[in-house]
Amino acid sequence: MKSVRRQLLIGSTIATVLVFAAAAVTFYWLARNFLVREIDENLRSKAKVLGSMVEFINDRIGLEASDLGRLPEFSGVGTPEYYQLVTDDGKRTAQSPSLRPYPGYRVRSSLGGAGEFVALPDGRRGRAISVEVTPHLDAEELLEVGGRQPVVTVSVSKATTELDRLLQRLRWLLLGVCGIGAGVLLAVSAAVIRRGLKPVERISNEIAAIDAQQLDTRFAVEHAPRELQPIVKRLNELLQRLQHAFDREQAFTADAAHELRTPLAGLHTALEVCATRRREPHEYQQVVNNCLQVTRRMRGMIDNLLLLARADGDQLPVERTDVRIVELFEESLERHRETLDQRRLSVDLALDNRLTATTDPEIFSVIINNLVDNAAHYATENSRIGISEATNGNGAIAIRISNTGSRVPPGEVERVFDRFWRADTSRSAGGRRCGLGLAICRKLASTLGATITAESTADGTFTATVCLRGNETGSNNAAEHHEVSHLQTQSERAGHR
Amino acid sequence: MKVLVVEDFQLLRDSIAQGLREAGFAVDTAADGEQGLWRAASSDFDVIVLDLMLPGMDGMTILQRLRKLGKAACVLILTAKDTPADRVRGLDGGADDYLIKPFAFAELLARVKALVRRKYDVKSPVIKVADLELDTTRRTVRRGGETIDLSSREYAMLHLLAMQAGKVVTRTDIWEHVYEFDSNADSNVVDVFIAHLRRKIEREGLPRLIHTRRGHGYVLGESGA
Numbered sequence: 021m022k023s024v025r026r027q028l029l030i031g032s033t034i035a036t037v038l039v040f041a042a043a044a045v046t047f048y049w050l051a052r053n054f055l056v057r058e059i060d061e062n063l064r065s066k067a068k069v070l071g072s073m074v075e076f077i078n079d080r081i082g083l084e085a086s087d088l089g090r091l092p093e094f095s096g097v098g099t100p101e102y103y104q105l106v107t108d109d110g111k112r113t114a115q116s117p118s119l120r121p122y123p124g125y126r127v128r129s130s131l132g133g134a135g136e137f138v139a140l141p142d143g144r145r146g147r148a149i150s151v152e153v154t155p156h157l158d159a160e161e162l163l164e165v166g167g168r169q170p171v172v173t174v175s176v177s178k179a180t181t182e183l184d185r186l187l188q189r190l191r192w193l194l195l196g197v198c199g200i201g202a203g204v205l206l207a208v209s210a211a212v213i214r215r216g217l218k219p220v221e222r223i224s225n226e227i228a229a230i231d232a233q234q235l236d237t238r239f240a241v242e243h244a245p246r247e248l249q250p251i252v253k254r255l256n257e258l259l260q261r262l263q264h265a266f267d268r269e270q271a272f273t274a275d276a277a278h279e280l281r282t283p284l285a286g287l288h289t290a291l292e293v294c295a296t297r298r299r300e301p302h303e304y305q306q307v308v309n310n311c312l313q314v315t316r317r318m319r320g321m322i323d324n325l326l327l328l329a330r331a332d333g334d335q336l337p338v339e340r341t342d343v344r345i346v347e348l349f350e351e352s353l354e355r356h357r358e359t360l361d362q363r364r365l366s367v368d369l370a371l372d373n374r375l376t377a378t379t380d381p382e383i384f385s386v387i388i389n390n391l392v393d394n395a396a397h398y399a400t401e402n403s404r405i406g407i408s409e410a411t412n413g414n415g416a417i418a419i420r421i422s423n424t425g426s427r428v429p430p431g432e433v434e435r436v437f438d439r440f441w442r443a444d445t446s447r448s449a450g451g452r453r454c455g456l457g458l459a460i461c462r463k464l465a466s467t468l469g470a471t472i473t474a475e476s477t478a479d480g481t482f483t484a485t486v487c488l489r490g491n492e493t494g495s496n497n498a499a500e501h502h503e504v505s506h507l508q509t510q511s512e513r514a515g516h517r
Numbered sequence: 518m519k520v521l522v523v524e525d526f527q528l529l530r531d532s533i534a535q536g537l538r539e540a541g542f543a544v545d546t547a548a549d550g551e552q553g554l555w556r557a558a559s560s561d562f563d564v565i566v567l568d569l570m571l572p573g574m575d576g577m578t579i580l581q582r583l584r585k586l587g588k589a590a591c592v593l594i595l596t597a598k599d600t601p602a603d604r605v606r607g608l609d610g611g612a613d614d615y616l617i618k619p620f621a622f623a624e625l626l627a628r629v630k631a632l633v634r635r636k637y638d639v640k641s642p643v644i645k646v647a648d649l650e651l652d653t654t655r656r657t658v659r660r661g662g663e664t665i666d667l668s669s670r671e672y673a674m675l676h677l678l679a680m681q682a683g684k685v686v687t688r689t690d691i692w693e694h695v696y697e698f699d700s701n702a703d704s705n706v707v708d709v710f711i712a713h714l715r716r717k718i719e720r721e722g723l724p725r726l727i728h729t730r731r732g733h734g735y736v737l738g739e740s741g742a
Contacts, residue, residue: 282618288621289536
């Protein structure tokens with residue numbers, strides 16, 4: 021599992037170790053170079069001194085012995101240093117007394133004045149430096165050595181035991197300092213990381229404590245570290261959306277329970293009261309009729325609730341065919357003929373005969389049926405219901421159904437699509453209306469990729485508009501669904517009605 | 518005893534009203550919130566059966582208004598909302614009892630009777646005044662061990678007097694508690710029914726139990742003190 025804390029800790033550990041190692045190596049390297057250069061400087065100056073002492077003595081080139089007393093370190097006592105003079109013909113002409121016990125030893129050091137580490141005759145490690153010297157010979161002496169100007173290589177070496185010990189101590193010291201430093205730094209960064217991650221832990225604990233009853237909890241954004249604030253904000257927004265959805269769901273459940281329990285209570289009470297004593301046949305008849313009416317209403321509502329639940333769960337099969345819209349309206353009007361006649365309503369069906377849409381005829385006719393049903397029920401008696409169409413280019417079409425007598429306040433018109441909402445809240449009158457019709461229309465329209473809107477004017481004209489679209493630039497409902505009904509309107513609009 | 522039923526669902530409202538009437542209550546009904554509040558405020562009910570989700574004005578608002586008006590009626594909330602939070606809200610809002618739909622009518626009836634007893638601070642369903650005994654469960658009246666047959670209205674009057682035994686009950690009170698809102702009887706019928714009642718419970722030289730306080734009303738009790 022990915023752990024931010026572990027990642028931060030590993031990262032900071034690697035960084036700390038690298039920084040300390042680099043610092044230690046750099047420091048060690050500088051110190052070592054400095055010390056080695058000191059030694060080299062010392063050796064070089066000694067080589068120069070020796071070089072200046074080279075002379076022609078007793079037929080050969082050698083060292084002016086009288087001056088050697090001034091260089092006691094070459095005597096072989098204590099910690100000896102060594103020198104060796106070699107002529108360019110390879111002959112050893114002089115060497116320090118300290119080299120006497122090692123007759124075959126040759127200082128192996130390249131020329132050029134730079135120091136080199138070498139193995140000393142006694143086996144220890146040492147530093148050696150070689151310089152070339154041209155001894156100053158007069159003509160006579162030159163003749164004696166063969167007429168050729170000789171070149172003498174002066175090599176000086178010295179044990180580096182002291183330096184090695186010092187450097188070793190330095191290494192241990194640096195290792196110790198780095199180890200302790202890295203340890204302290206790690207402990208501090210671990211503490212800082214833990215502290216820094218505290219808010220995450222706190223928020224996670226708070227989130228864990230939230231259940232369905234506490235969806236109104238919000239996290240304090242200003243108390244969260246800046247890096248976590250966007251997350252906390254999003255979390256709050258998520259909670260809010262969740263709360264809205266949950267509240268809506270609860271309200272719906274409560275409404276559904278109320279809408280089903282109330283008629284059930286009515287049935288139960290009517291039957292129970294009726295059964296308390298013997299009654300006249302007409303009284304029984306009355307109770308049976310009343311109960312039948314209520315059960316019919318309940319059945320209608322359960323059908324509607326099931327339809328909604330299926331549409332909510334995307335379980336409605338959508339089978340698209342070319343549908344002649346005017347036919348659906350004619351069928352629906354026929355079904356409502358009785359109500360329309362009873363309430364002396366006339367219908368102005370102004371739709372093109374050839375208007376077709378590619379949509380599911382069953383689902384679409386449920387929408388039309390509900391709209392016609394609403395219009396037939398709420399329209400003022402002896403008035404007109406208008407059904408018309410309007411195209412707005414780009415293949416989209418709007419079908420408008422309007423009626424008078426609306427009791428929906430213009431400001432609350434969006435609420436007509438809420439489940440169980442009614443402008444006329446009395447349940448007692450009609451029996452069949454339960455406030456689900458337009459909610460179903462909207463849900464089904466979105467299933468078909470269509471939209472439905474409503475408007476209500478102050479003078480009581482209610483208009484529902486169904487938009488079938490050729491593209492998805494519509495409402496958010498339409499955008500949810502990938503299937504969009506395609507509408508084909510015939511170009512000619514001659515045979516109107 | 519007088520009950521107001523505020524319920525918007527017609528079948529339920531009518532059935533409750535019928536059941537309560539058959540159980541001897543005077544019942545008024547209201548189909549929406551505003552009518553319910555108006556009825557409840559304009560008369561003294563013993564019990565109000567109140568639905569919560571009502572058109573016009575919801576039940577909790579009606580309840581709060583009534584309590585503010587100082588109405589002493591016991592309120593039985595009738596609702597489909599069944600969560601404990603809803604019950605608590607209802608009872609905290611001043612309701613006396615809470616019944617969830619759907620319910621058994623027998624239970625509603627029993628609760629309404631219990632609320633009536635509570636309103637008059639009577640603990641037992643059997644009320645005894647001197648040698649008169651009212652069994653409010655069976656709606657029977659006995660005096661000195663002998664059963665007396667009463668019409669439902671006579672029983673209702675005696676019940677009201679017995680609940681407040683020893684106290685003066687005005688003719689308006691009696692009229693209001695025994696007659697329904699849209700009844701066109703006037704308060705003089707009270708005297709007529711009291712006369713009928715006396716004839717039945719004080720016959721054959723038994724000591725007087727219903728005493729007249731002229732200009733005030735009637736008192737049920739041994740001495741009439």
